[in-house]
Amino acid sequence: MTDYAPIPAAKGCRDTPVLRERGQHEVFCGLTGIIWLHRKMQDAFFLVVGSRTCAHLLQSAAGVMIFAEPRFGTAILEEGDLAGMADAQDEIDREVARLLSRRPDIRQLFLVGSCPSEVIKLDLARAAERLSGQFAPHVRVLSYSGSGIETTFTQGEDACLAAMVPVLPETEARELVMVGALPDVVEQQALGLLGAMGIGPVRVLPSPRAADYFGLGPNTVFALTQPFLGDTHAALVRRGARHIPAPFPLGEEGTTGWLAAIAREFGVDAALFDAVTAAPRDRARRAVAQAAEPLAGKSVFFMPDSQLELPLARFLARECAMTPIEIGTPFLHRELMAPELDLLPAGPRLAEGQDVEKQLDRVRGDRPDLTVCGLGLANPLESEGLTTKWAIELVFTPVHFYEQAGDLAGLFARPLRRRAALRLDTAQPPAALAEARR
Amino acid sequence: MKLSVWTYEGPPHVGAMRVATGMTGLHYVLHAPQGDTYADLLFTMIERRDHRPPVTYTTFQARDLGADTADLFTAAAKAAYARFKPQAMIVGASCTAELIQDDPGGLAAAMDIPVPVIPLELPSYQRKENFGADETFFQITRALARPCDRTARPSVNLIGPTALGFRHRDDITELTGLLMDMGVAVNVCAPMGACPADITRLGAAHANVLMYPETGEAACRWMERELGQPFTKTVPIGVGATRDFVAELAGLLGMPAHLDESRLRLPWYSRSVDSTYLTGKRVFIFGDGTHVAAAARIARDEMGFDVAGVGCYNREMARPIRALAKDYGVEALISDDYLEVEERIESLAPEMILGTQMERHIGKRLGIPCAVISAPVHVQDFPARYSPQMGIEGANVIFDTWVHPLVMGLEEHLLHMFREDFEFHDAAGASHHGGKAVARSAEGDAAADGGSMPPEAAPAAEGPDTGTDVLVWLAEAERELKKIPFFVRGKARRNTESFAAQKGLREISVDTLYEAKAHYAR
Numbered sequence: 001m002t003d004y005a006p007i008p009a010a011k012g013c014r015d016t017p018v019l020r021e022r023g024q025h026e027v028f029c030g031l032t033g034i035i036w037l038h039r040k041m042q043d044a045f046f047l048v049v050g051s052r053t054c055a056h057l058l059q060s061a062a063g064v065m066i067f068a069e070p071r072f073g074t075a076i077l078e079e080g081d082l083a084g085m086a087d088a089q090d091e092i093d094r095e096v097a098r099l100l101s102r103r104p105d106i107r108q109l110f111l112v113g114s115c116p117s118e119v120i121k122l123d124l125a126r127a128a129e130r131l132s133g134q135f136a137p138h139v140r141v142l143s144y145s146g147s148g149i150e151t152t153f154t155q156g157e158d159a160c161l162a163a164m165v166p167v168l169p170e171t172e173a174r175e176l177v178m179v180g181a182l183p184d185v186v187e188q189q190a191l192g193l194l195g196a197m198g199i200g201p202v203r204v205l206p207s208p209r210a211a212d213y214f215g216l217g218p219n220t221v222f223a224l225t226q227p228f229l230g231d232t233h234a235a236l237v238r239r240g241a242r243h244i245p246a247p248f249p250l251g252e253e254g255t256t257g258w259l260a261a262i263a264r265e266f267g268v269d270a271a272l273f274d275a276v277t278a279a280p281r282d283r284a285r286r287a288v289a290q291a292a293e294p295l296a297g298k299s300v301f302f303m304p305d306s307q308l309e310l311p312l313a314r315f316l317a318r319e320c321a322m323t324p325i326e327i328g329t330p331f332l333h334r335e336l337m338a339p340e341l342d343l344l345p346a347g348p349r350l351a352e353g354q355d356v357e358k359q360l361d362r363v364r365g366d367r368p369d370l371t372v373c374g375l376g377l378a379n380p381l382e383s384e385g386l387t388t389k390w391a392i393e394l395v396f397t398p399v400h401f402y403e404q405a406g407d408l409a410g411l412f413a414r415p416l417r418r419r420a421a422l423r424l425d426t427a428q429p430p431a432a433l434a435e436a437r438r
Numbered sequence: 439m440k441l442s443v444w445t446y447e448g449p450p451h452v453g454a455m456r457v458a459t460g461m462t463g464l465h466y467v468l469h470a471p472q473g474d475t476y477a478d479l480l481f482t483m484i485e486r487r488d489h490r491p492p493v494t495y496t497t498f499q500a501r502d503l504g505a506d507t508a509d510l511f512t513a514a515a516k517a518a519y520a521r522f523k524p525q526a527m528i529v530g531a532s533c534t535a536e537l538i539q540d541d542p543g544g545l546a547a548a549m550d551i552p553v554p555v556i557p558l559e560l561p562s563y564q565r566k567e568n569f570g571a572d573e574t575f576f577q578i579t580r581a582l583a584r585p586c587d588r589t590a591r592p593s594v595n596l597i598g599p600t601a602l603g604f605r606h607r608d609d610i611t612e613l614t615g616l617l618m619d620m621g622v623a624v625n626v627c628a629p630m631g632a633c634p635a636d637i638t639r640l641g642a643a644h645a646n647v648l649m650y651p652e653t654g655e656a657a658c659r660w661m662e663r664e665l666g667q668p669f670t671k672t673v674p675i676g677v678g679a680t681r682d683f684v685a686e687l688a689g690l691l692g693m694p695a696h697l698d699e700s701r702l703r704l705p706w707y708s709r710s711v712d713s714t715y716l717t718g719k720r721v722f723i724f725g726d727g728t729h730v731a732a733a734a735r736i737a738r739d740e741m742g743f744d745v746a747g748v749g750c751y752n753r754e755m756a757r758p759i760r761a762l763a764k765d766y767g768v769e770a771l772i773s774d775d776y777l778e779v780e781e782r783i784e785s786l787a788p789e790m791i792l793g794t795q796m797e798r799h800i801g802k803r804l805g806i807p808c809a810v811i812s813a814p815v816h817v818q819d820f821p822a823r824y825s826p827q828m829g830i831e832g833a834n835v836i837f838d839t840w841v842h843p844l845v846m847g848l849e850e851h852l853l854h855m856f857r858e859d860f861e862f863h864d865a866a867g868a869s870h871h872g873g874k875a876v877a878r879s880a881e882g883d884a885a886a887d888g889g890s891m892p893p894e895a896a897p898a899a900e901g902p903d904t905g906t907d908v909l910v911w912l913a914e915a916e917r918e919l920k921k922i923p924f925f926v927r928g929k930a931r932r933n934t935e936s937f938a939a940q941k942g943l944r945e946i947s948v949d950t951l952y953e954a955k956a957h958y959a960r
Contacts, residue, residue, distance in 0.1 A: 024514070025497040029473025049439070051533040051562060056448040057476045075439040079563045082537070091439040099441060115471040115534035118500070148473025149500040149534075357521060376478030376490065383488030 013344040018332060023355025026376055027305060027330055028392075029148030031114060032061050033156025036396065038071040040181040042208045043107040046072040047099065048146070049092065049122060050114030071106070073099070077116055088120075092127045093134075096141070106139060107210040110160060113145035140210060142167065152330040154228040154306045154395060157181055161205055164213075165235035171215025176262065177203045177241065179233075180226035183398040190225070190249070190401055193259060196276045197268045205232075216241055223262055225249055225400055227340070228307040230333040247339040249400045250308075250408060251315035252284035257339065280402040287406025292320035294416045295409065298369035301362075304328035304354050305374055305391040310340045312372070312394065312408075317345050320409050324348035325366050328359065370412060387415050444776040444796055446751035446814055450560035451532045452477055453570025453653070456629075457578070458528060459491040459601035463633035464578070465524035467515045469507075469542050470532035472497040484817050485602050494518035496535075508540045512549060515542075519551050526582065526634035527551065528574060530558035554634070556581045566774075568652040568726070568752050571600055575629050576656035582637040585665055588644055592691045593623040595643040595661075597669070598654025599630035604729070604813040606630055608826035609649060613674065616829045617647075619698045620684065622691065629653075641665045645690045649673065649828070651728055652752060674828045675732035676836070677704055677740055697830075704833040708741055715850060716841070720746040720929065722788040724771070724779055724797050725812025727755020729827070731762050733792050733811045736836060738766065746788045747771065749779065776800075787928030790844060795819075805924065807843035850923065909935055911946045918948045933958050 031054055034046045048054050055074035062070065075095045080086040092111070100106060109131070111124045128143035135141065144163040146156040161179065176199060178190060187204060194202050203214040205222075220241035224233065227248050237243065246261035247254045256277060263273050300322045302309040309329045316322040324344075328351040351359070356377075363371055363386065371381055371388045378388040389412050399408040451468060458466035459481050468474070475495050481487045496514045498507050515529060529542040543557020556577050560570050575598075596613060599606035610631070614624050625643035626636045640661060646669035648658045658669040668690045674683035681697060688695035707713065721743045723733050727750040737743040749771030750759045756772040763770035771782050780800045783791060791801045791808040795815050801808030810819055811827075826832040911919070922930045930951075937954035938946050 023497075023517075024475070024495050025472045025499075026475045026478070027472060028476055029471070031473070032476075047441075052442075052445055052447075052449040052566065053451075053474065053533050053562070055442050055445045056452065057473070059444055060476060060480060070443060073441050073443045076442050076445075077439060077563060081439055082563055086439075088439075095439050095441050115473070116537060119503070119534055119537045147500075148471040149498065149503065152472065357517070374479070375483050376475055377482075379482045379486060379488055380490045 012342045013346055013348070013350060014338065014341045016341075016346065016348075016350050019349055019351040021351060021353045021355040021358065023358065025152070025330070025354045026303070026356040026374055027354070028061070028153040028374070029057070029115070030146035030151025030153065030156025030159055031057060031112065031148075032153055033146060033160060034058065034072050034112065035062050037157060037160055037181060037206070040208065041108065041206050043105060043210055044071060044110060045099065045103060045106045045108070046110045046112055047096065048072070048074040048112045048114055049117045049124060050074055050077065050112075051116045052076055054114045054116075071103075077120075082120065088122050089127055089130075092124075093131065096131055100135060100139060109135075109139055109141045110163070111141065111143040112160075113143065113147055115147045115149050118145060118147045118149060140167065152304075154226070154308070155231075155331070157226070158229050158231045161229065162231040162235040164206065165216070165232065165239060168213060168239070169215040171217045172219055173215065173217070174219040174221070175201055175203055175214065176266070177205055177214070177216070177220060177222040177236070179205045179222050179224050179229055179236070181206055182225055182400055186398045186400050186404060189403055193276060193280070193401070194262065197259075197263055197266070197272055199262060199266045199268065221265055223258065224336065225258075226308075227311055227333070227336060228331075230331070230336060233336060245336075245339055247314070247343060248308075248311040250311045251319045251405050252281055252288060252402060253318055253343075254311060254315060255284070255401050255405070256281060257343075277402075284402040284405040288319050288409045291406045291409035291413055294413045294420070295370075296321040297323070298416065299323045299325050299366070300370045300372065300412070301325045301366060301368035302327045302329070303356075303359060303363075303371065303373040303377065303391070304330040304351070305372075306395055307331055307333075308394055309372070310337055310344065313348065314340050314344045315408065316412060318343065319405075320412070322370075322412075325368050326351055326359075326362060328352075328354060330354070370416060372412075387419050389415050442775075445566075446774050446776070446794065446796065447566035447568060448477070448480075449533055449562050450565050450567060450570025450573070451530060451562065452480070453567040453572070453600075454528065454530060454558055454560060454574040455481070455491055455493055456567070456571050456600040456602045456653075457574040458493060459487070460599065460603075460630040461492075461628070461632050461634075463525040463635070464492060465518055465522050465527050466491075466493045467511070467518050467527060467529045467542070467546070468493055468495050468532060469511050469530070469535035469540060470495045470497065471534045472499050474532050474534075480602055484815075485820050486817070487601070491601075492522065492524070494522075498535075503538070507535075507538055508545060511540055511542055512545055515546055515549060515551070519553070524553060524634075526554040526556065526578070528556045528558055528578065530560055531562075533562035536562050554581055566752070568754065571653040572656045572754075575600075575654060576660060578629070578634070578637060579640065579657040580660055582634055583640040583661065583665065584638055586639065586641040589623070589625060589642050591623055592621065592693060593625040593643045594687070594691075595625050595640055595646045595667075596627040597646050597648050597658055598650035598652075599627065600650075600653050601630065602813075603630070603650065603653070604815055604819065605825060605827045605832075606650070608824050609828040609832065611824070612826040612829035612831055613647065613649065616674070616680075616684070616697070617687075620688070620696050621693070622687070641667070643667060645669060645687065647687065652726055652754065673728050673732055675729065675832060676736040677702065677833045678735060679732055680829050680833065699830065702830045702833060704740060704837045707837050713742070713841075716844075717742045718744045719790055719844070720744045720786075720788045721790045721792055722747045722783050722786055722797075723811070724749045724751070724791070724793040726750060726752050727759050729812035730759060731755075732827075734762060734766060736833075737792065737840075740833075741837075741840065743790075746786045747782060749773065749782070751779075751794075785932075787932055789925045789929075790840075792840065807845075807925075809840045809843055845925065850925075909938055909946060910944060912948075915946045915948050915951050918951055930955070 111128050113124050124143040128141045131141040142163045144159040216239040218240040222241050223244045244261050244265050247257040249255040249258040309327050313324040313327045326349040332352045372391050375390050378390045381388050398404050481491045496510050529546045546555045646658050646667050648669045661667045672683040672686050674680040684697045685695045721737050723730050730750050745766045747768050748763050751774040760770045791797045792811045794812050798808045825835050934951050934954040
């Protein structure tokens with residue numbers, strides 16, 4: 001049998017009505033994207049123009065990393081900046097000049113908008129253009145918004161990548177662009193698989209260094225590795241590039257679907273596709289089967305966080321035999337999610353946006369076996385006797401492609417295994433000890 | 439604008455959250471953009487609380503900015519009251535909401551919420567977290583506390599402990615026990631653990647114990663004025679301070695001082711000969727004003743350290759810390775710029791740092807042992823075990839905590855005597871800390887010794903900030919310097935250089951090194 005054919009669809013969720021809620025959103029803002037982007041992009045610096053709150057968020061989210069000479073900082077707005085006593089543009093120029101003189105290794109500087117800077121309508125795009133002119137060709141200055149009023153968590157990466165697209169040069173070359181910041185090891189694996197099928201050259205957005213940037217044009221095709229890249233998708237299409245629709249490379253099935261879509265695009269023959277993917281697919285299936293054992297038959301509830309919820313629910317439902325009850329997502333991009341919606345078995349509620357109190361009422365009513373939620377909710381729900389998987393870890397762990405499929409299942413299985421392992425409520429002697437006493 | 443990678447304090451609304459989360463039966467409606475809910479996880483993760491902070495955020499988005507953000511606030515406040523039925527509410531704005539000027543206080547006042555609604559004015563672009571906590575608790579107290587009859591038996595309020603406070607949980611327990619020994623009851627402990635109904639009973643206490651001036655002083659001053667309650671000025675951290683505190687409180691209450699010292703071990707531990715080597719260890723102290731002032735006294739008078747520098751990040755405490763620095767003959771560093779703190783530590787080259795989470799990492803970079811004495815702190819400083827800083831047990835905890843990071847006495851001697859040991863050498867660090875052993879490199883001193891103190895690895899390349907560009911260390915002197923154990927080598931280098939500069943020397947020889955040693959001998 002060849003697995004090169006499209007994956008057979010489940011009944012699908014394409015027509016499931018989506019519950020849209022408005023109320024308190026318990027989510028991160030897009031500034032948090034900086035935490036992983038600054039590690040991925042080796043010669044970039046992220047300068048947030050915002051308030052003390054923004055700086056506090058970054059250091060709270062960054063934990064220990066803040067001390068390892070981070071390539072991000074916050075230009076904190078002061079009274080004078082708001083009262084119009086200081087020309088904000090001059091202030092930005094001064095801070096950037098100081099920063100760049102201290103950090104000559106910086107080749108890309110991102111001015112990152114925040115809620116305060118957006119509300120007072122600080123024109124960071126203009127500042128970026130002016131500073132780019134001033135520091136060219138050594139440093140390229142770009143701007144994007146990571147504000148909470150416009151972006152949710154991973155959408156910060158989307159905004160950042162989308163800002164880079166217009167400045168890439170023009171090319172006629174037929175090249176594949178893989179879009180989305182992935183851990184280095186995962187990226188290497190993906191490039192290895194594509195290379196083995198003879199697909200190339202493959203470009204990566206974002207590249208680790210400014211020098212690695214490439215051209216875009218009407219012959220460019222691109223594939224998204226992350227589901228939250230709607231704006232980047234649109235920006236690439238505007239440059240004439242063509243998107244290869246596919247499920248996201250999470251789990252064995254998702255990875256195969258993703259690779260198959262690209263293989264079809266590049267006319268890879270079925271035998272070669274099978275030869276390249278057979279062994280890793282088998283490995284991934286075995287790893288998932290082993291890691292997912294505690295998950296079978298369990299129900300799962302996703303609170304909105306990163307837009308990874310749909311592909312993850314699809315993986316858990318189809319490969320780990322879980323039953324999704326509700327899949328909450330901060331934003332549902334119908335077009336990008338179509339392949340995922342088709343694969344997802346019918347049944348779960350789909351929710352876009354959030355009213356956290358009402359959603360928590362539903363969690364309490366449903367009593368799912370596993371609730372995927374943020375760190376603000378995880379411990380409170382645990383104390384109510386619900387098992388949780390905190391969602392941020394899914395963005396901070398290598399989870400994509402075949403070799404990580406088992407780890408991905410393991411992330412969800414671990415809280416259930418731990419709950420089973422801990423015997424804290426009653427003093428139970430270990431079985432062997434009880435035996436010895438008899 | 440001011441570039442910052444690390445802030446010692448959060449914005450003032452985080453201080454208000456610390457008050458609300460510390461209390462029960464109080465709800466906070468915070469006008470804030472989507473994303474500001476990150477602050478919840480300070481409480482659910484760092485402090486590991488098992489419930490959500492009692493905070494409702496409006497989490498407005500860009501599309502709401504057109505017209506209806508005020509309606510959004512009203513709806514959120516209504517829903518919060520209906521769902522949580524608090525005894526009182528506080529309402530306020532975060533930094534972004536401050537810009538759009540919806541006036542949460544005015545909106546809430548017009549809403550007929552049947553419980554007291556206390557508006558907060560927290561200027562986010564001028565003030566910070568501690569101010570937010572102090573001001574919030576002051577406003578709550580002012581709104582709710584009323585004069586009432588004093589309790590029959592002597593009682594006090596414990597004022598200042600909040601959620602996310604450094605060791606507040608155990609300080610409360612320790613002080614409550616200490617007061618009980620004196621025959622003094624705790625009337626209300628607030629904000630931590632108190633509900634709005636408790637706040638109305640504050641006036642029944644005979645006096646207030648101001649545990650943390652940063653978060654309770656405004657309320658204490660108001661209660662002194664309006665309710666006629668005196669408050670204690672001594673913060674009982676350290677043996678001497680605890681004794682002074684008991685005497686001060688006894689004076690306020692007109693009763694005999696009594697302190698049960700049967701469990702107090704710091705004085706004997708510190709007098710025992712094993713502690714002799716602690717004498718004159720040079721420490722740099724940084725944190726919030728209260729903890730720094732307490733630590734300085736303990737360091738000098740109870741541990742026998744030499745206080746090389748003090749400073750605090752909260753400007754509210756600048757005056758007392760400046761006065762204290764004068765008393766200790768050092769220059770105070772009042773700054774919330776961590777690069778400045780790092781610079782000061784580098785220039786003073788202390789043998790130990792007593793500071794915050796941040797100084798711990800400066801210490802790590804510079805190879806200087808560090809103990810944490812003040813917020814901001816991370817999750818490991820919200821321990822499961824009982825670990826107060828105040829009172830008798832607090833002194834015991836402090837002795838252990840401060841001594842632990844130092845290289846132990848005999849180890850220090852051996853490092854001094856035998857400098858060629860292949861596994862037991864400077865770069866290996868304190869051997870009881872279980873870090874990965876670093877082998878002595880083949881090139882010997884020059885490379886291996888650089889390991890623990892990177893700035894010394896290439897003195898010639900350090901640049902103009904150290905002054906080494908005008909002074910030349912002769913190779914022989916450089917080798918001799920390496921024979922000085924790492925924890926005092928930085929100081930020796932600096933002493934020698936300033937001695938040479940004083941004498942107008944351009945080259946430093948072995949003799950210069952020893953001349954300087956004799957010059958600075960104590």
